[in-house]
Amino acid sequence: MNQAIISALEKFTELDEKISHFNSILGLLSWDQKVIAPKKGRSIFAKANGTLRTEAFKLSVSEEMGELLSILSSKESEDYLDDEAKAKVRERNKFYHRSKRIPADMIKEFSVLTSQANDAWEDAKETNDFERYLPYLEKIVDFKRKAIEIYGYENHPYDALLDEFEPGLTVEKLDPLFVKLRESSSELLRRIQSSSYKPAAEIFDQPYSVNQQKEFNRYILPLIGFDMEAGRLDETVHPFAQTVNTRDVRITTRYLENNVRSAIFGTIHEAGHGIYEQNIDPKFEGSVLQEGASFGIHESQSRFLENMVGRSEQFWKYFYPKLQEHFPDQLGNLELDEFYRAINAVQPSFIRVEADELTYNLHIMVRYEIEKALIAGEIEAKDLPGIWNAKMNEYLGITPSNNSEGVLQDIHWSFGGFGYFPSYSLGNLYAAQILHKIQQDVPEFYDSIEQGNFAVIQNWLKENIHQYGMLYTPNELVVKATGEELNADYLVQYLEKKYSKIYKL
């Protein structure tokens, strides 16, 4: 027995727990300030919040943490650490080294820059003035390029960013997946557009009582697997999911009188995130492993529930009568089949967050390719409006009439979130692969949905995905759950099959 290692492991576990407790509190604070805090108190509270965030950060990159990680990452330690401890060391190591490499001055400067950039972006989007945003965007790109040189990478500089959101993923692995998805989606889109069949999507162009919407959403949420005693549903302008701990997961939605789909599919989407976290094994509480495996895996859970389940025929076979009861004037005379096709209508549009299931990925491809080239220095920030519009035209067949509905629409770059966008399409890819596997393991999958039995789905997801938290890397997890690495064929086939039927191709 090596006493030094055992003692280091004890100290590490304690320190990891303290940081994780602080992060759990920071999660609650973030939710509170976004959802519930009175307006005038927020700027004051930001200081208290900052004090705790700084404290958690300092502990994560402390000398003590460095020493413990160095002992626990050594060859001799291997025999003393179980898988759980190894995963904790892996995750803490990653954060420690990433954060330590960037000098404190640079971090501080970047924090000021992104705060200004966010204001500039808001202004620019509102006034359709890309030039207002450009100087900040240029500086952010510069910073990211510098940071990447410090982090290091093997092949493509963008790998360093991918790794932050999807550990282990590289451009080399991702490019063929995304190219296949992009080409097949564009091609499918063209066939859909030349189909003579048009779903009756105009049924959504009328008011739907917000109170009735609320009632319907609150009705379906527990039925699809979200535990209301281990979570909450609130309202915000931008819906999100926030975990406090695995038995306190809070999601939000928004109700628009003129867009009944927004709340329904928004709620199901966030429920997918929420159910994931509600089913993480409680033994990971108070450790770095207490969260989902990655952004992509998380997104796979929200999109699986929203699209593969929530936009399926079988889902609405069960729920449509109840929806009709809530909206007899709007839907009383509409057949289930027509409703199903209407909620799956495909229509190229400018705004990513309003896109349908098929064109959504094309929006991501525009962003992915721009980010990759920008980070590699192949293009510059000033060229983005033109490149954006050209790619939109190439992939979706439409050209934004201004930058507000084009390159300025997303907040992500203003806070330096390069590398984030791919997660959304990764989520779709993972989700389709999971759907394929779950249908093999549970052949009655869609029959269960039709009978309103979601337990069989949630049990499979809990067993194969949810329970593990951050124990496995995304790649390990997907191989363990589905038997193979990420493969774009499943999503391509799923989309082909689904839309061929809907659009009678």
Place this chain on the structure above:
Amino acid sequence: MNQAIISALEKFTELDEKISHFNSILGLLSWDQKVIAPKKGRSIFAKANGTLRTEAFKLSVSEEMGELLSILSSKESEDYLDDEAKAKVRERNKFYHRSKRIPADMIKEFSVLTSQANDAWEDAKETNDFERYLPYLEKIVDFKRKAIEIYGYENHPYDALLDEFEPGLTVEKLDPLFVKLRESSSELLRRIQSSSYKPAAEIFDQPYSVNQQKEFNRYILPLIGFDMEAGRLDETVHPFAQTVNTRDVRITTRYLENNVRSAIFGTIHEAGHGIYEQNIDPKFEGSVLQEGASFGIHESQSRFLENMVGRSEQFWKYFYPKLQEHFPDQLGNLELDEFYRAINAVQPSFIRVEADELTYNLHIMVRYEIEKALIAGEIEAKDLPGIWNAKMNEYLGITPSNNSEGVLQDIHWSFGGFGYFPSYSLGNLYAAQILHKIQQDVPEFYDSIEQGNFAVIQNWLKENIHQYGMLYTPNELVVKATGEELNADYLVQYLEKKYSKIYKL
């Protein structure tokens, strides 16, 4: 310039800010877990909460804090510290020395004991079984007696407990105030009971729609001075006020269909606490001075608003028509004058929290005298039921038929909160003294209320009480605001005048 002092002051200010930020966060967490957190997450979150609480405590009693306080409390430091810095040092010193003196083992043991005692108290109250609670109560009394010997005191051991809730207060100062209040209240109660006039309190013995109650409460809250953009109103079984910061003050109330008074006066009471904190000078944010001056001063603000304002004739001259609109069936035919007398009906009863404005203080006297004698070793815990009932009979003329409605009714002793009860009556005493002064400074005081103009009241309170936070000790503050030390005559005269008129004595 003494560099060591200047540098110590800087470090102290930083450390004080960090602890205060953590306390602000702990305030929010406490509110969240009581009001809004999903059931299943709470026991998990308690650990994260405990980690932060421990961290804040450790910083407060750290070696660094000790050294800084020792420098900043020295004679040489005096010229370098302004009043604000001196007040911060005073408060941190108090906490530091109080906490440091009790050995860590003893604190830990007490924490286990009170947790068990609380369970035992709940059981005992439910089953009317004092013996179930007694062994824990005895141990708590033992602990308190020991702790007091460690803290030290000049005259009466109870002084050490009073000092915790009302800094600087002693039995020697308090006894004559409370004796005067008790004797005059008992005497006034006897006269009221022999009066032939009886208010029409039976109008409250009928259902009042909870929805209408909510609407009425939300209507009056901002009008009486509570800033809804710097606070919230929620519902809990036990109403309370919780400050996050001076622009985020959250109060709760409860609505009982069969007790319309409960929500109205509960809301006004908590609003009094809330408005106090909303008006503390923001310069005290992020320091130990960011809260109210003491428990007694805080209670003076809630009781001033609840009783002196909210139970006044003029208040209801303004609001009664609106209340009648909300409850036409119940109050449509009741004259304002009868309503006013009904909300001020005096009726001795067993439960403190349901007592009227006059008999409330007699409930406190029972507790104060018992606590004082218990702490001094003049009586023992086992004797409490008999002593309690005898005193209830002596002061209120009624004897509880069992211990659940007698000695077991309050939670306070189960967590060791000896010394807390006097704050309630101190609040009433301060409130009456403030009322006397405010009427001298603002002769149109009650006329303003009658016109629904609460700004004149809130401005006076802000100017003379609220803004100072914890800058002054309670005694300094009351002298500064009213020109003299606490004097029981004002409350005695106020009660005499009010009830003489109501009961036509």
